[in-house]
Amino acid sequence: MRLLIKFKSDESFKYSSINNYTIQGFIYSFLKRSNSFHDYHDMEGFKYFCFSNIFPLSDFKKGELKNIIISSPNFKLIKTLEKELKKRESAYLGNYPVKIESVSLFKPRLERQFITSTPIVLYKDVRKNYYFSMKKTHDFQFFMDRLKENALKKYNSFYDEEYYFEGNIFDRLEYGREVAVRLKKADKLFIVIGTLWKNLEKFNMDNKKFYYFLLNCGLGEKNSLGFGMLNTMGSLKNA
Numbered sequence: 001m002r003l004l005i006k007f008k009s010d011e012s013f014k015y016s017s018i019n020n021y022t023i024q025g026f027i028y029s030f031l032k033r034s035n036s037f038h039d040y041h042d043m044e045g046f047k048y049f050c051f052s053n054i055f056p057l058s059d060f061k062k063g064e065l066k067n068i069i070i071s072s073p074n075f076k077l078i079k080t081l082e083k084e085l086k087k088r089e090s091a092y093l094g095n096y097p098v099k100i101e102s103v104s105l106f107k108p109r110l111e112r113q114f115i116t117s118t119p120i121v122l123y124k125d126v127r128k129n130y131y132f133s134m135k136k137t138h139d140f141q142f143f144m145d146r147l148k149e150n151a152l153k154k155y156n157s158f159y160d161e162e163y164y165f166e167g168n169i170f171d172r173l174e175y176g177r178e179v180a181v182r183l184k185k186a187d188k189l190f191i192v193i194g195t196l197w198k199n200l201e202k203f204n205m206d207n208k209k210f211y212y213f214l215l216n217c218g219l220g221e222k223n224s225l226g227f228g229m230l231n232t233m234g235s236l237k238n239a
Helices: 020-031 075-086 140-159 208-217 233-237
Strands: 002-009 065-071 090-093 096-106 113-116 123-125 172-185 188-201 230-232
Touching: 002 075, 002 090, 020 075, 020 090, 020 172, 065 075, 065 208, 075 096, 113 233, 140 208, 208 230, 230 233
Parallel strands: none
Antiparallel strands: 002 065, 002 096, 090 096, 113 188, 113 230, 172 188
């Protein structure tokens, strides 16, 4: 399930003034107001939500409409966010006041072709906080194996199942590019390495529930920080 939030800024500022931590904090600020998810940030384990970049990707201008999409396989979480957001006409995105114009709930349609909305992040060595880099390693099989391992782990954790399948998670892939995303939190700078993909295609979805979960939860690590968000190719064509 997904939420489309439309908002306007009360002042002008640079697009770079907002990063993934800012948006994550915005989401948690509304979850904390609810009874069901007030301590969600502090819970251990996967956080089953993801979000898009704020779009259009341009500097913020006073009174100009901006959009963001929040996605989750947890229907209760999405409905809670919708309820809390609709209670308020204004909020803060980091240090910047914004006016919430509209909040719309919608259900994405599952198709066999996906495209990344935000970079897929995978660890090469989680203990050393070392990210996988396609540029450095060119290890496509490692990417495929780790992507599948992570996806199954999240899916089985969410549904309390022991699902597994043989073969690759996708049958056809078209690589886009590697990106280094600079994030700032509490005056500390972090660099996260991820990859963008023009096409991630599965010819025969034997378990549509699994791929629909990925569409709503995201691929790879750090989904709740806005990484690994997916769209379907058809949704972009119809936009």
